[in-house]
Amino acid sequence: MNPRGPGDPARSNGHGSSVRENHGAERLLCAVGELWRAPDLPTLLNVAARAARELTGADGASFVLRDGELCHYAREDAISSLWQGRRFPMSSCVSGWVMRNRRPAIVDDIALDPRIPLGVYRPTFVRSMAMVPIHARAPLGAIGCYWGSTRVATAHEVTLLQALADGAALAMDNIALRERMEKAEARIDELDALTRDLTERHEALAESQRQGDALNELLAHDLRSPAAGILLTARARLRDPALEERERRRWSRVLCSAELIQRTAMNLLDTSSRQLGALVPRLDELDLTALLEEVAEILDPFAASRDQRIALRPGAPRCCRARGDADLLRRVLQNLLDNALRHTPARGAVHVEARPVDARWVEVLVCDEGPGIPAHLRDHIFDRYVRLDDPNVAARSGRGLGLTFCKLAVEAHGGTIEVRDNGDGRPGSCFCARLPAC
The missing domain is CATH 3.30.565.10 (Histidine kinase-like ATPase, C-terminal domain)
Structure with a gap:
């Protein structure tokens, strides 16, 4: 078993040449550019898993997302199937340890590391691994690389892997921001369409109101003149002392009806939208x-x-x-x-x-x-x-x-x-x- 404490990146063993390191840096820059241009999360996951394997020369790589208290193995790129699509409790897998402790985990031999759930790993090719957190301050996932033989991940490999994870975190934030902006733009478009519709309805209603007011004023004018004539006649008849009681009751009803007609005509005028606020009482x-x-x-x-x-x-x-x-x-x-x-x-x-x-x-x-x-x-x-x-x-x-x-x-x-x-x-x-x- 590796005598280093868990999670400490291995020091360079001298096998990595400066040429290889330069190539790794170039590949990292290319991968970060691809991550930044990723239009959605599935594309980002594919790019990150493939790049992690290429940067470290691993036999497999996985992109793990935190799902509450579960670790969701969302994407993998490997020589044979691992755990894509499965979820494990954070307390029982290395990716959970990485997210909880917010630092890398380097496992030289899975058979000798207590953090490894051997029952899950035994059916796979994995014998050693390295895993780093995504967004170290508040981890939202992890990227892991796996080898089919026992080996020590170099400090340079871990550095590249962590840089890739940091780039993935920024790219994920960018995708989330872009999605929010797209939703906001779609909502703005909906509100614009709703505003146009309401404006058109308001204009149609205003035109209908204008026509209704004009009709009300015409009706009121046509009602007031005959009502005034009926009122004059009824009042004159009721002033006649010789009018029989039966006729007096009839003319009283005529007077009330004429009063109602005249009052309705005045109400039509005074409640017209053109007249709202125009009532000025003489006190x-x-x-x-x-x-x-x-x-x-x-x-x-x-x-x-x-x-x-x-x-x-x-x-x-x-x-x-x-x-x-x-x-x-x-x-x-x-x-x-x-x-x-x-x-x-x-x-x-x-x-x-x-x-x-x-x-x-x-x-x-x-x-x-x-x-x-x-x-x-x-x-x-x-x-x-x-x-x-x-x-x-x-x-x-x-x-x-x-x-x-x-x-x-x-x-x-x-x-x-x-x-x-x-x-x-x-x-x-x-x-x-x-x-x-x-």
Whole structure:
């Protein structure tokens, strides 16, 4: 057995001439160049195994990759088959010892070295070997050379083999980097294609939106004129003291319908994407309670036709001063009350209230007795053209513009609007619009 400690490279025995060493250096440079140009890992493994055998004059060479706590014999170049494709525990093979200790292993005679699992080596031609780590600081593999007779690997052979392993480590890093770059470039191409697709869809959607807005404005214009005429006629008829009660009820329903048509036309205009952000309220001091009562009186005939009623909550203040645009807030209240009546069953009631919150804010509450709005749908209730998927709610929904207008108008005042449960276990929803106080 070689008296040197395990892993110590042999000193030159004098047989290697300077000519041979120069040839080895030239072959090493050529091999490193091939490794650096390798397009992928399989090619690199082939180049490294072949070069290791040529540099040392070995009968065989193997390229081992670390696979967790296993040593994977990934490639070999030998006079006969060794262990290509097999995996062994790091604790029971020389390549594992090399990776764990991060230094070469020189075995003059496998029969005399305790690191050798003889049961694995006995069927092969191997009688001596040299193995070096790949990437010594954090080994990711090893390169081994094998001879069919007992011999001592020279220091020059071990140096060449280690230099080859170092070159292979750099080449592997280069391949990994190139693969990451290729994946990144492919991802960039995907994102570019996705961006182009989204841009095209956005442009198509914007064009569709422009066409829709133009149509909405045309419809609103065509609706407002006849609605205004109907309103004038209905109001004139209702001012006639001689009008019979039956006819009065009919004209009241006509008035409500005309109000609804006019409100829908205004909602179409005010919720158009061209008008988003264009609502500028004319602020004056006003009484929200009086405004609520005025709107309730307008919608009373519609409520009566469904055997419903609109009622101020008991104990509500008789006066609630706010600062706002009376026309815009009147339409907000009309939309909220109309929405509440649609969702309240026959013989039910819609409760309304305007009350101060603190020195800065007042709020208007419009509460129905309908089925309520599920919590997961409340974030979308104020979106344009949204009609809820819940069949209990959607059946009574409007066109999806009234609540959108309410949100736009309230926020134009610097306020907020939300929907919540009635509370106390009572069915229905309660819309709360918070506005600046005087």
